[in-house]
Amino acid sequence: MMGEMVRAAWASLTAHKLRSFLTMLGILIGVGAIMVIVALGVGGQAAVISLIESQRLQRTIQIIPTELVRPGLPQPGQVLAFVPDDFATVRQFRGVARVYYTLYGEANVAAGRHSVNVTVEAGPSFLPDIAHFVVTEGRMYTDVDVAAHRPVTLISQPLAVTLFGTPHATGRVIRLGGHPLEVIGVTASTQANLLTGLFGANAVYLPGTTCRDLFPWWSITEMDVEVQPGVDKQDLARRIVLALNIAHHDPDGFADSTGLLAGLEHTVGAVTTVLTLVVGAIAGIALVVGGVGVMNIMLVSVAERTQEIGIRMALGATRRHILQQFLLESVIVTTIGGGLGVLCGAAGVIGVRAVTHFPAAVPWWAAAGSVVFSAAVGFLSGLYPARQAARLHPIDAIRNE
Amino acid sequence: MMALRGVWKTYHGPAGPVHALRGIDLTIGQGEFVAIMGPSGSGKSTLMHILGCLDVPSRGEYVFRGRPVHGMSHAELAAVRNREIGFVFQNFHLLPRLSALRNVELPMVYAGVDRRSRRARALALLKEMGLADRADHLPSELSGGQRQRVAIARALANRPSLILADEPTGALDSATGRDVLQLLASLNREGVTLVIITHDEQVGRMAPRMVRLLDGRVVSDERQVQGG
Structure with a gap:
């Protein structure tokens, strides 16, 4: 059941490749920005600490x-x-x-x-x-x-x-x-x-x-x-x-x-923490904007696929099935967007390290957290459109031609 | 098998209430082949929606295989549609992005049949319909007659007790339409209850029993000598 639903969600996403990609883009940019910021903050703190450690040891x-x-x-x-x-x-x-x-x-x-x-x-x-x-x-x-x-x-x-x-x-x-x-x-x-x-x-x-x-x-x-x-x-x-x-x-x-x-360790630590929080909040807003984009596109998708929803209902899909199908689509979009964002962020960090000697690094918890957060954004922004889809009446949906 | 008693269906439009059905009494037995006929606006589509558990009566009772449909939850209605009823629509209503095989599998997906069994059953059904070599084709790659046969295979997927066909020949040329009707009739001979909604007299004449609707009421219900 689940496997079939994932396949169905994937099929409808690949049917509109450009649209799906553009939907992902908002999430991708938000997550990528978060990755780079966290990497710089963590790297900066690590640099200060290693500097102090190295001096203590000598x-x-x-x-x-x-x-x-x-x-x-x-x-x-x-x-x-x-x-x-x-x-x-x-x-x-x-x-x-x-x-x-x-x-x-x-x-x-x-x-x-x-x-x-x-x-x-x-x-x-x-x-x-x-x-x-x-x-x-x-x-x-x-x-x-x-x-x-x-x-x-x-x-x-x-x-x-x-x-x-x-x-x-x-x-x-x-x-x-x-x-x-x-x-x-x-x-x-x-x-x-x-x-x-x-x-x-x-x-x-x-x-x-x-x-x-x-x-x-x-x-x-x-x-x-x-x-x-x-x-x-x-x-x-x-x-x-x-x-x-x-x-x-x-x-x-x-x-x-x-x-x-x-x-200085405390000062730098405090400064980077505040900076990370502030810029992280801005990146978070970018993610919310991305989420609004996802919601918008999902609403369009529901409107376009009214008939499909009606046919599925006639064949025995419950409201829960329909809800799950659309939620799954939006979660897949944002999770892939988040995953690509992590990759782009990591690429950006590698770029920073190639150009400078700044020891920026993406910590695993930031990467994992971003993907989980993206999935949550997809879930939340998919909820309303999916409910709209699930509440359609099968005959109204079928008649829609 | 199905019994409607005093069924009314009322829609609330901008110009006040519209009565699509005005007190329908109808009983259909197991294994029957019934044609429901009437001009457009007679309420035959609304009746089909109620018979198919896509909608519930505003007033009156509908009992399907001993279970009262009025008062069922959305999930219960979905389960009845899934297990007991196979739909055949005028415009086929296949999902355009799914292959013939996966269209046929769809009712079994919602019934929770495991992948291997539903694939085997869907292939067997397509083979019965003479479409074994079209399993991987998209609906857009099939002719009208082939599409309707895929839809019939899909309707049969969960071995329903009732097949509801809404103008099944409406989008087909007459020769192909005849084939599709023959196919449906042969399914009826194997024991499935068959209800065809149509405004085409020729189609109606194939059925042993013809119910005529006008203005939301049953105006005639006659059994006829088996035609062609």
Whole structure:
């Protein structure tokens, strides 16, 4: 019985392919939008959490000027910079293994006839704020390179393609701000920083010492402290920040970015939740509009098929049979629409991931929930038309020609 | 087998009540072959709807095989139509998107017959009607006579006790119409009660019993010597 009814519903849907597809479209778009939004929200939260986790796991403390993380754009003149004495001070703390600085800046890179502006990140042979630094070709610079101020560099894959037309650029030479550097490796980095990580950036990485030689006027705004095993990182960070703030006569001058991020976790979580809710509500409205479209088309379908309904009733179909048949049709339409919406949403998410490094992901519960919700939309919007169909009088229906 | 007593059917139109049937008394026995005749507007279609349990009397009683139809629920009426009555319509009323086979299966679907048995029964019926090779054709791919034979096969699907034919030859040429009538008559000889509604005298003359309607009343009910 059920199998026959599904076949009948399918047959009448395929009889009007374009109409069925257009009916599905509303649901498809609504569900697709929900998928992408949820994926971005979930991905964003996952990115923040993984960033915080990765920093917790490392034996590194990252200290930055507080101005950089205050709300609003940092005022360039007000951002404190580290001075050589700061490094000497911190080196004396018990539990500190090594102290480095990381430099950030922008500079012009040229090779052959090509020339572009890139972001420069220069520091120790480990890069504490990069979650997954993958060297795809060549090698990372070593402590020796850092100590010897060697003119070597790693460039990002997009940059290699821009400059040399190929991701294989090891052994080539680039000019950074006019100074030649040997490319010793290519990287497909996934920057954990949400903003800079969004796009596969043109980026250059080089030893901090080398960078300091090339751009002595760049101020140092990040101090990386490698901690000895078994030391209480948080306590040490607190004491270092206190000492630096005293030295700079600013009670709120520097901050432990790991600690700041932990606070950020709640903020970002709350923001993404609100965003997901708001945009999700808009997508929900789209689904309701889709449902109204389904109801409209089902009413048209009932009106068109009055005679069919009458014939089925004459042959022994009960009102319940007719009700079920039309409900089934609208549920099938919206469920397929929802399923296609999930697929389109997933395709969109894959697209986002291909273009950016944003870790968007469709959670299974969102996909399953959307399909179930689509089916519910189909049921609700099919209910009224199906009742109209079931209430037809068989002789009126047959007579309708 | 079927008994109508004092059956009235009244429709409420914009110009006041319209009485389609005005006190019909009629009894039809098991295995009979009855032609119900009358000009258009005589109420014969309304009578057919009531005999076929598609509608219920406004007043009076209709007892079908010992069960009072007046006062049945929609579901009970549907069950009677499904199990006891086979309809043959003037315009065949086959579902256009279903093959001949699946049209014949339809009453069995609503009777809850499992797929294998209903397929076998539908094929057997089509074979009886000489349409074994047309099982997978859509109605639009069949001739009028073939379509009506598919409709008859469908009417027989649940082994009904009554076949109700409403102008079964109305849309057919005379030779094909004769074949269809012969087919219906032969089913009657096998024991099915047959009621044909028609305004065609030639068709009416085939039946051993002819009931004439005019203005919602029975004006004559005569048994005649078996014709051609």
